[in-house]
Amino acid sequence: MSDETSTGTGTPAGPQPEPLRFFGTTWVEHDGGYTGRRIAVAAGSLAAAVAACLVLRFAYQGLAIADVGTPVTVLVVVMFAVCSALAFRHTSDAFTKRPDPDRQASLRGLLAIGFVGSLLAYCFRSLTEAPGEKLHREEYEAAKKQYARRTARRAGNPSKKSRRP
16 A cells, blocks of 8 residues: 555545635645635735725815814824734735734734735735645645655554574
């Protein structure tokens, strides 16, 4: 029985690739409509970012109608710009290394305010690869190598080994 054979449960032996959102495991072999999915994800996240900018424009117009004053208006615009920039950076970094769960929890509010930056990061990453593909591919390849090393050491049933006189 080789390493690629089934374990009897219908799944191949060895490590399994982790599915990505919107892509499943098509990122492994770039099959099953992978390119179409990348295009759709890029277009969808860009459309969502444009829609979000329109909503933010309505909010800005609401501030102008309410006549809250220039300092408040500038503060709100700067807040959304800074939060979007930080969310873009955090999201793009999360595609190359696993984020710290505690830090992720503490940044949840900032990421919610800067959602436009996260959407744009998702869009730009989708133009080159599935978001998170590089990280998952590195982890999957490392797991396959480790599995191959572990199984290569096992030469069969040691009780059936021939004894040397």
